[in-house]
Amino acid sequence: MTKDLYARHRSVLPDWLALYYDDPLEITHGEGRHVWDAEGRRYLDFFGGILTTMTAHALPEVTKAITEQAGRILHSSTLYLNRPMVALAERIAQLSGIPDARVFFTTSGTEANDTALLLATTYRRANTVLAMRNSYHGRSFGAVGITGNRSWSPTSLSPLQTLYVHGGVRTRGPYASFSDSEFIAACVADLKDLLGHTRPPAALIAEPIQGVGGFTSPPDGLYAAFREVLAERGILWIADEVQTGWGRTGEHFWGWQAHARSGPPDIVTFAKGIGNGSSIGGVIARAEIMNCIDSNSISTFGGTQITMAAGLANLAYLLDHDLQGNARRVGGLLMERLRAVTAQIPAVREVRGRGLMLGIELTRPGTDRADPEAASAVLEAARDGGLLIGKGGGHDTSALRIAPPLSLTVAEAEEGAQILEHALRRIQ
Ligand code: PMP
Numbered sequence: 001m002t003k004d005l006y007a008r009h010r011s012v013l014p015d016w017l018a019l020y021y022d023d024p025l026e027i028t029h030g031e032g033r034h035v036w037d038a039e040g041r042r043y044l045d046f047f048g049g050i051l052t053t054m055t056a057h058a059l060p061e062v063t064k065a066i067t068e069q070a071g072r073i074l075h076s077s078t079l080y081l082n083r084p085m086v087a088l089a090e091r092i093a094q095l096s097g098i099p100d101a102r103v104f105f106t107t108s109g110t111e112a113n114d115t116a117l118l119l120a121t122t123y124r125r126a127n128t129v130l131a132m133r134n135s136y137h138g139r140s141f142g143a144v145g146i147t148g149n150r151s152w153s154p155t156s157l158s159p160l161q162t163l164y165v166h167g168g169v170r171t172r173g174p175y176a177s178f179s180d181s182e183f184i185a186a187c188v189a190d191l192k193d194l195l196g197h198t199r200p201p202a203a204l205i206a207e208p209i210q211g212v213g214g215f216t217s218p219p220d221g222l223y224a225a226f227r228e229v230l231a232e233r234g235i236l237w238i239a240d241e242v243q244t245g246w247g248r249t250g251e252h253f254w255g256w257q258a259h260a261r262s263g264p265p266d267i268v269t270f271a272k273g274i275g276n277g278s279s280i281g282g283v284i285a286r287a288e289i290m291n292c293i294d295s296n297s298i299s300t301f302g303g304t305q306i307t308m309a310a311g312l313a314n315l316a317y318l319l320d321h322d323l324q325g326n327a328r329r330v331g332g333l334l335m336e337r338l339r340a341v342t343a344q345i346p347a348v349r350e351v352r353g354r355g356l357m358l359g360i361e362l363t364r365p366g367t368d369r370a371d372p373e374a375a376s377a378v379l380e381a382a383r384d385g386g387l388l389i390g391k392g393g394g395h396d397t398s399a400l401r402i403a404p405p406l407s408l409t410v411a412e413a414e415e416g417a418q419i420l421e422h423a424l425r426r427i428q
Contacts, residue, residue: 208255247324
């Protein structure tokens with residue numbers, strides 16, 4: 001049955017729509033932190049459909065909100081007042097820490113980042129943009145133009161002039177051997193040097209922890225240090241919180257807060273987890289920036305009643321159950337367990353991340369060379385053991401990505417760590 005579906009998939013969908021696993025998996029339903037395949041096999045889900053199932057699968061509160069809303073109206077467009085959209089915007093504006101914040105809803109992270117670029121370039125009357133090496137911000141023509149990751153750059157054509165800045169990856173690149181403070185100083189010096197050679201940029205866009213890039217991040221404080229340099233020149237700071245937002249990183253509600261001496265970014269973008277699978281993306285910016293465009297701009301499907309109802313219920317559950325605190329506690333424990341079980345495995349170069357956003361980078365033992373085959377083999381072995389994880393990384397996709405729903409229990413964390421240990425041992 002699944003094989004037949006795979007054949008149909010191959011004959012009608014694009015070749016570049018990559019599937020995980022030699023025998024691709026059809027997930028038919030889920031509950032809590034588990035999903036089931038078409039053959040009825042159960043898996044512990046440590047990837048949540050790319051960090052999108054944020055609270056839990058089939059969360060009754062979200063299901064109820066969607067069902068009730070579906071019985072009333074799904075969509076009316078932004079031409080009419082929309083109560084759930086206003087309510088979710090109010091909550092997000094307040095949570096953002098951005099003064100006089102305005103929120104614009106889109107249908108994806110890509111569209112959110114495109115909007116942020118539109119705002120920043122219009123506000124600053126500039127089309128030069130700073131992005132980080134190893135970044136990923138989406139698949140549109142605009143977003144691809146700020147993607148610093150070769151495997152996700154299908155074209156070099158771009159409406160923007162993009163300059164890539166050092167610092168998103170702590171343990172690789174020319175500054176890898178430096179101490180944290182030397183690393184930050186070197187990246188800041190590089191940024192200043194770059195700014196001396198270019199037209200004034202509109203903005204710097206950065207993921208606080210790089211997602212597709214393999215859960216890599218700079219030392220805490222780098223973006224605050226960058227911010228000082230940027231603010232002196234009026235350059236905006238855009239934080240792409242598509243993966244890091246809503247408490248996933250445990251210690252912080254937003255990923256940028258790990259850097260935040262100088263307060264919130266000028267623009268924040270979000271998507272993925274807030275809708276728990278319904279298509280919500282968005283941009284938050286202070287009014288002066290959000291209102292700088294002088295023509296109409298709509299996203300027909302942005303902020304539909306059905307997605308906003310899901311988002312409101314999902315966010316309420318997250319806050320009421322302190323899932324950020326859970327991500328900190330259970331994520332901390334999972335990190336400890338993963339460090340312990342991988343300590344004796346030579347293929348493991350690094351265990352990194354924070355909260356429930358953890359990466360394990362694999363290299364060919366005895367070298368610093370990425371080992372994408374090993375990453376794929378561990379993915380397969382983990383699946384055999386009943387665990388779904390992801391992979392990523394700018395260096396040939398050799399990092400395992402672990403990002404379960406934020407309601408993960410201690411027992412599930414222990415179980416997942418054990419399955420991963422067996423999977424890693426199997427590929428040795
Ligand atoms: N920004 C980041 C940091 C992402 O990880 C992604 C998706 N992987 C996007 C933007 C694009 O989001 P979407 O796929 O919803 O367009």
